[in-house]
Amino acid sequence: MSQSEIVVEAIDVQKKYGDQTVLKGIDFVARRGEVTCILGASGGGKSTFLRCINHLETIDGGELFVDGHLVGYRESNGKLYELKERETADRRSRIGMVFQQFNLFSHMSIQDNLVQPQVLVKKRSAAEAKERAQVLLERVGLADKGRAYPRELSGGQQQRAAIARTLAVDPQLILFDEPTSALDPELVSEVLDVMRDLAASGMTMIVVTHEIGFAREVADQIAFFDGGKLLESAPPQQFLTSPSTDRARNFLRRVLS
Amino acid sequence: MTGSRTVPVASKRRTPTEVVKLKRWGRVIGGAAAAALVVVIIMMFATSRNVDWPVVFDYIGNAAILSGVVVTVELTVLAMVLGTVLGTVIAIMRLSQNPVLRWISSTYVWFVRSIPQLVQILFWYNIALFVPTLGLGPWLTPTNAVITPIVAATLGLGLNEAAYMSEVVRAGILSIDKGQREAAASLGYRPAQLMRHIVLPQAMRVIIPPSSNEVIGMLKATSLVSVIGAADLLTRAQSISSSNFKIIELLFVASLWYIVATTVASIGQHYLEKKYSWSSRPMRRSSRPVVEEQV
Numbered sequence: 001m002s003q004s005e006i007v008v009e010a011i012d013v014q015k016k017y018g019d020q021t022v023l024k025g026i027d028f029v030a031r032r033g034e035v036t037c038i039l040g041a042s043g044g045g046k047s048t049f050l051r052c053i054n055h056l057e058t059i060d061g062g063e064l065f066v067d068g069h070l071v072g073y074r075e076s077n078g079k080l081y082e083l084k085e086r087e088t089a090d091r092r093s094r095i096g097m098v099f100q101q102f103n104l105f106s107h108m109s110i111q112d113n114l115v116q117p118q119v120l121v122k123k124r125s126a127a128e129a130k131e132r133a134q135v136l137l138e139r140v141g142l143a144d145k146g147r148a149y150p151r152e153l154s155g156g157q158q159q160r161a162a163i164a165r166t167l168a169v170d171p172q173l174i175l176f177d178e179p180t181s182a183l184d185p186e187l188v189s190e191v192l193d194v195m196r197d198l199a200a201s202g203m204t205m206i207v208v209t210h211e212i213g214f215a216r217e218v219a220d221q222i223a224f225f226d227g228g229k230l231l232e233s234a235p236p237q238q239f240l241t242s243p244s245t246d247r248a249r250n251f252l253r254r255v256l257s
Numbered sequence: 258m259t260g261s262r263t264v265p266v267a268s269k270r271r272t273p274t275e276v277v278k279l280k281r282w283g284r285v286i287g288g289a290a291a292a293a294l295v296v297v298i299i300m301m302f303a304t305s306r307n308v309d310w311p312v313v314f315d316y317i318g319n320a321a322i323l324s325g326v327v328v329t330v331e332l333t334v335l336a337m338v339l340g341t342v343l344g345t346v347i348a349i350m351r352l353s354q355n356p357v358l359r360w361i362s363s364t365y366v367w368f369v370r371s372i373p374q375l376v377q378i379l380f381w382y383n384i385a386l387f388v389p390t391l392g393l394g395p396w397l398t399p400t401n402a403v404i405t406p407i408v409a410a411t412l413g414l415g416l417n418e419a420a421y422m423s424e425v426v427r428a429g430i431l432s433i434d435k436g437q438r439e440a441a442a443s444l445g446y447r448p449a450q451l452m453r454h455i456v457l458p459q460a461m462r463v464i465i466p467p468s469s470n471e472v473i474g475m476l477k478a479t480s481l482v483s484v485i486g487a488a489d490l491l492t493r494a495q496s497i498s499s500s501n502f503k504i505i506e507l508l509f510v511a512s513l514w515y516i517v518a519t520t521v522a523s524i525g526q527h528y529l530e531k532k533y534s535w536s537s538r539p540m541r542r543s544s545r546p547v548v549e550e551q552v
Contacts, residue, residue, distance in 0.1 A: 054443055085448050093445025103440035107459050116454060121445040162440075169444055
């Protein structure tokens with residue numbers, strides 16, 4: 001596992017909002033095909049870190065690499081050039097993101113949600129995009145929901161559709177920002193099942209979650225964030241049974257009790 | 258009806274047999290008085306010796322009046338198209354990251370809203386006094402050949418409208434949830450694609466009702482151009498009444514056509530709102546086969 005290539009690498013990443021520092025020097029590595037679950041209490045910087053990876057937030061210090069490229073910059077002749085908006089868009093299309101609130105485009109049918117990104121971003125023909133959309137909807141168990149509008153679906157269905165939409169532009173890496181936190185409890189498992197399949201297919205995933213069971217079962221590594229720092233990074237068995245910091249122990253006691 | 262258990266009935270109380278409605282006398286009297294007043298006003302107009310009704314009916318279908326109606330509608334459309342397109346650009350400038358664009362946009366809105374529409378129309382009509390020729394190098398034209406009354410009216414009304422429409426569009430853009438933009442950005446949409454395919458279509462729902470108001474306002478504001486003789490409905494009506502002295506009658510004729518135009522616009526608004534109300538649209542199962550047959 002540790003031989004596979006590095007997809008995300010963070011070196012001393014810092015992020016400030018005004019005079020509040022939310023990321024205080026994050027060192028982090030995720031490898032191709034790995035599932036990383038980021039755990040930790042709210043306000044620990046988990047989501048912020050995730051959003052830095054696809055440049056929805058800009059970092060204020062340190063270095064953050066995705067696929068060997070410095071996020072937000074292009075290196076040429078020993079100089080760093082800030083990316084144009086078009087280049088940022090191209091880089092982002094290789095990184096999928098699944099949001100807590102699903103964020104399906106509410107003025108379009110589910111099918112159009114999957115088709116339009118392919119046509120606009122991947123320059124596919126409408127016919128090709130529709131065919132691929134149907135394959136993906138089948139994969140997440142929504143083959144018959146293409147014509148529905150997002151608000152007509154349950155939260156679990158919407159989140160599965162959002163995952164399918166992310167897959168439609170063929171990302172190398174998918175970021176999940178608390179994908180099940182906005183769901184009714186009985187709908188959580190259908191989304192986790194889709195994510196489990198995705199992990200089994202070899203997708204590189206970074207998942208901010210509160211689902212300890214999912215992390216135990218699927219993750220290759222668990223990263224524990226607290227107070228803007230990455231306190232621990234370890235395989236799930238090791239982290240869940242013998243965490244090395246008091247903060248992690250306290251956190252686990254609270255969530256597992 | 259369902260179970261075998263009998264439900265005990267509250268037996269002590271006698272059930273009333275009739276419901277007596279409260280007589281709302283105040284309402285009846287108020288309604289009658291208002292209706293009487295309306296009838297009196299209508300009778301005043303209908304039976305007035307000072308209104309020559311046959312003349313009103315004669316001129317409703319008059320060719321000059323009809324061509325005035327056409328000009329009024331044309332002007333409304335032209336000015337609204339100019340106002341909406343420019344207004345959208347100004348709104349996007351106002352919301353951009355570029356401080357210069359933001360400043361230009363808010364200054365434009367401030368400046369244009371500060372000057373009466375009538376003054377703006379007169380300014381554009383007289384622009385030749387200020388810029389006598391238009392064009393570059395060898396391609397020069399006298400300004401007056403370009404700025405016809407219709408062009409001056411379109412510019413005066415449209416540039417003014419842009420300031421108001423920009424505020425309507427800006428409110429619409431701001432109403433869109435941040436998550437929609439972030440989702441599109443994370444899929445790799447470029448900023449222009451994001452605006453065109455995600456933000457503006459959703460903003461339409463918020464933009465349509467106030468902009469229909471603007472259209473109706475514009476239909477009537479076009480009457481201002483009668484000061485520069487742009488051959489609109491009011492200009493036509495006035496030029497007829499200046500020769501036959503039936504002033505009230507021709508104002509009635511003009512009003513009637515304005516009523517027709519605004520009514521049509523309101524009906525249009527109803528259908529547009531329906532079209533963009535995707536959030537309350539029932540599921541369409543049979544309308545359009547979204548999925549092509551798998552080959």
